[in-house]
Amino acid sequence: MNTTATLSRLFAGVQSDMDQVDVLFKERATSGLTILNSASMHALASPGKRLRTALTLLSGKLNTYNSDKLLRLSVAYEMVHLATLIHDDIIDEALTRRGNPTVNALWGDKIGILLGDYYLAKTSSIIADIEDFRIDHLFADTVATVCEGTILEMMTAGRIDLTVETYFEKIQNKTACLFAACSKGGAILSGASDEQIELLHSYGLNLGIAFQIIDDILDYTEDQSTIGKPAGNDLRQGMVTLPLIFALQDAASANGRQQQVQALLNGAELPEKEIQEVVSWVSNEYAIERSLQEAQNYGNKAREALYHFPASSDRTILDELIDFVISRNR
């Protein structure tokens, strides 16, 4: 699948508004401080797929599209996402993201902490401009949940006995919660009914869970040239994800592996060859198939929520977005 072509097609109906979000983002991220602007511009240069913006705008299309407020909300979501990436990179001591140097790699941890804080503060200011109390609450609760998810991730790092249940709690709070806030916020600002708001919340949440499972699969199956970070990155960071949990559950195959995996999770300086050995073990296992199956289950839940809306070309796009998220290869 050609990622860029697929996304261009899916996002065609909101592309001009997505471009507008970029413009607004740059306006709001600007400050009187030179270093802040340099760091902002750098962080903006590797913007990822802008999935959160698309999700917010496309969800708004199912009812009465209110571009002014939807654009602001999208900027806030992209900005809070960027803030968490910047702080995550400091916490993970990551020097690259998608092949580009991180803010902490270029300017150090201190500037990174402050830049993340600044973005968090700025998002509150953007949300305040929307002047909708439901959005105020949604946004504040979302950011707190993302923080809790990140703390849970950190507290469970290195735990070879991480359960499937805790894994899902972690990704729901850290990642899927923001996806859910995008589609729910899009619904709120387009005058959707309470029932529709809840349905779009469910759509985003399940889509987000599927998205993260795929991310965690790709960390084992893709190489640096495609995903922009070395395969097995999660393992090196002590992160236990679904493919590894499933691989370890296969007693016969996992026999004798536990010690090696635990050493890796503990951050032992093992030779690259040995890391790649564990990566191929996980990626050649039925574990990947099972993880993919889980992603598809959540994709189906997202689809179920969507099918309560009448058929429309906009609904079709959101439907195809599920397929994209699951079948993407980066």
Next chain:
Amino acid sequence: MNTTATLSRLFAGVQSDMDQVDVLFKERATSGLTILNSASMHALASPGKRLRTALTLLSGKLNTYNSDKLLRLSVAYEMVHLATLIHDDIIDEALTRRGNPTVNALWGDKIGILLGDYYLAKTSSIIADIEDFRIDHLFADTVATVCEGTILEMMTAGRIDLTVETYFEKIQNKTACLFAACSKGGAILSGASDEQIELLHSYGLNLGIAFQIIDDILDYTEDQSTIGKPAGNDLRQGMVTLPLIFALQDAASANGRQQQVQALLNGAELPEKEIQEVVSWVSNEYAIERSLQEAQNYGNKAREALYHFPASSDRTILDELIDFVISRNR
């Protein structure tokens, strides 16, 4: 002056509400995550003087006191203040604050980053509960300004040529801006007129500037047993503050000192004796007198704003608070 006795007297009229703020704070800071609760409880154990709460509540007393909303706003201000202290301690690599170990000293930088983020997110949630758009804007703009002030402080660290003008820009953004938001927020939530809102903003801003100048003086004149951190702490952190700027301006006295000061600001590992030599040089200079004079000037500006309000016992308290801030010895 007996600090505790003075504050007890000044805060007597709002003491029960201040206690209520503590209760609410603990409620809002609680989470399902054990580590977060431990860190929160630790951070709360050294609460400082609760000046921000008192300022918010006392300002609200000049008009129609609305305890429900004022309490929430106070909790948000204390929480954002705590968030910035936690991140500041990481940035400054500080291991103690007021004689107690910092969050980063006990749990490391990573937990500290996340705990600060969590508090920032929680404050947005508390502000959202107030459901007043003016407060939304005030709060968001304040937090962004505090971040900008902190970044400016960091960017100018180690600069022996820091101007008085930049010093004031820094303390206005980093510290005084939050004081201004307290008194302004108190005014807004008590139904003050636009003119009164601006006057109380001016009161808080000038009080905050005076407060920070005194803090910077105390860093030179007090010892660890009183202020809870070693004298000359700012110097060790590369922070150029008003007493040092004034001391350096006296060409005769500063002659030959520049090199030594610059080395200290650069973080050179000089013997403690040499640090204390610079500290006594600054603290025995006319520089302290001049700095105190500046604090008094700003105190007078705060008083001027206050005198536009009719005389009342509540106005007298705010007036005496200025004297307290300037004459405090810790």
